[in-house]
Amino acid sequence: MDSRIKGRFYRLSEAPNGQPEFADILLAIMAGGAPSDRERDLGGGVTLRLEQCDVRDQLVEGDFCRVQRVNIPPQAGAAGLVPIQLNDGHGIGHLGAFIYHRPTRVMLLQSNMQSATPNRVALYVATDDPMRIFSLRPVLTDDAIDRFRAGRARSFSVKFAGIDRLDVLDDPDIPAARGARMIADAYDGLDVEIKVSVGRSRDHWLAQGGLLASIGRLMGEPGVEKLQAKMEGDDHPLDLLHEQLQAESELELPEGDPARHYAVRRQFLRETLGANMPLIQRQFGAPDGHGRR
């Protein structure tokens, strides 16, 4: 694993009615048995499991592991490439640590595209019960929030990505000519972009409260490809999807010691969360544990 570790902040949605809280679901899965019992097939050849999960005061921290059992890369030696020999049923473990703050529902997730991405985390908790739907939307940086709150928005645009797999529209009972037109229409969905603007009129701005609520709902939605607000006086629009709160550090990760390896990454996440806690509490809640929105 690369010794440069990056973590990104996400805000989780509230638990759906009648469903347990996100952290309680993770703790219940963790208590469910051996590591192999915690594995869930997320589809597309991705198997994810919760490797560690512990409670520490108001925090729940742990480690996700994506178990790769197919398409194993070779080991590269001085003489060339040699296949990696794994025991039966074993796979390569791609790790992604996390730390979750219950009161604000903010999660700091280690960025590792091979392991647990926000989408995979949401799928993981939904595999046992499809009603457990949580969305993870990026937490904005202080600078982006300040610019947004201090300024006056003159326009706001959102672009939706259409479906990226047209074969989900397959219906063997309809003629190919009609099916071809249907998937062509669906493909056109890739180009949908909505822009709300006050136009050229001066002394008019978009209502900040409504705009913040809309942005809050749209952020973290997997289909949203672009989310920008143009503030008065700014030359460039505020890119709300890419102004995400994140941290990066070069760590000394021990080789051949998974427990210490996790401990080092967990410490990085703890320190990062602690350093950003004032900002998180300003945005999402008071220290007494009550979320603001």
Next chain:
Amino acid sequence: MATVADKVARRVEEHYPHVLGLAGAAMMLVFGPNLMTSAAANGWHLDQLYAALFNLSTVFTGFLFTFYSFVVTADRGFLAQARQSIYLQRANGFTIVAITAGFILCVLSIPTLVWQPAPIVRNLEMVWLSVWVGTSVWALLAFERATRLFIIFASRHKGSQ
């Protein structure tokens, strides 16, 4: 969800070139003597018809093969995105049928061009001519079906590059 009309249209789309090809051959066998007698009386140049169908089939087959190669090698845009869809897979299947039909028509037309059959009674010559007419109808309709689908896919692909 597919309606009954969709299901019927799906069956029609799948079978009409073959069914109408067979019907064409059968009609030639039944009405051929009268038709050929009338053609002889009016001095129709059937040799031109054989040559025209031969030329058309060679052009169609070449065009469809180019279309097929373009579709299966497109690596971006709408066609690449639609590759896993059954509709494009079915359109590719229709194209292969049309190429095959065009090739068979081409091969059958060569001896027909040499032979120049013009039977006015139901004999072996009429059977051959009926097979050739049926194959022509089959190949032309298969070409029409594949081309119609190609136009739908290509027109959307054009703006997606």
